Amino acid sequence: MNNPKLTSPTEVTRLLTKYDFKCKKRLGQNFLIDQNTLQIIVNSLKLYKKDCILEIGTGIGTLTSALAPLVKQVISVEKDKKLTLLLKESLSPFNNLEIIFEDIMNFDLLDFFKQKRTKDEKIEKIVGNLPYYISISLISQILECNRYLKLAVFLVQKEVGERLMAKAGEKNYGILSLVAQYYSKPQKVHIVPSTVFYPQPKVSSMIIKLDIYKKPQVQVGNEKLFFNIIRASFQQRRKRLINSLSNYFKEVIAKTEIENILAETSIDRNCRGETLTLEEFARLSIAMGKKLS
Secondary structure, eight states: OOOGGGGOHHHHHHHHHHTTOOOOGGGTOOEEOOHHHHHHHHHHTOOOTTOEEEEEOOTTSHHHHHHGGGSSEEEEEESOGGGHHHHHHHTTTOSSEEEEESOGGGOOHHHHHHHHHHTTOOEEEEEEEOOHHHHHHHHHHHHTTTTTOSEEEEEEEHHHHHHHHOOTTSTTOSHHHHHHHHHEEEEEEEEEOGGGEESOOSSOEEEEEEEEOSSOSSOOSSHHHHHHHHHHHHHTTTSBHHHHHHHHTTTTSOHHHHHHHHHHTTOOTTSBGGGOOHHHHHHHHHHHHHHHO
């Protein structure tokens, strides 16, 4: 069983005091101290004994120690080397852990998954309590590894969770929503109050589950072009779509050509990019790709 003491504020304070560890706000170090929330995260992962799992952010080992008894191996990436001795103590009962002290933002995830496969350590599930300052770019990077992954469960700031799930026309809808919904099916699992963390953040969080598609559900033609069209459409949210696209692609395609493409794909040239669905962006990408090839 995991170390239930790690969700006890008394034990957390004892460990932090013993190893003279100060939580760093800039690293988003808010440690989970609630057994129920921990259980919800673990249950969402639908774990099997044969699973190798990647955890982002070891922290003091709370989630790590809950995962270890249930799987073949946990590989956990932690940026803060100052946690080394503390983790040696908190995770001492387990021998199926690998802690990598590195910044996940400088980590070559694609290469990592590839290497693990050659060693017969197939990682298909990823989990983490993600600090706000890296969550958006990190989730995008992770989803680009879709050929290796099946499932991601993240504890993120509530606003990030809402952005991942937002639909066309909603205020939180943007590039992240489209990236997430192109590669996966995002679902809200649970809203988490700030009281389950030590120290307490000022905002609520959300446990979100991303069922990752082996193959995206929409055909987009050229993926790079598809994401450039999305980027162009959201660069200046208040601009009409025709202007956003013609400004962005002015070196490669004339405005009149773009007008024709929008007419062909039944998309209103005067609408804003934020009103287009994933399917409409896909249609636009295919049509534009044909003109550019």
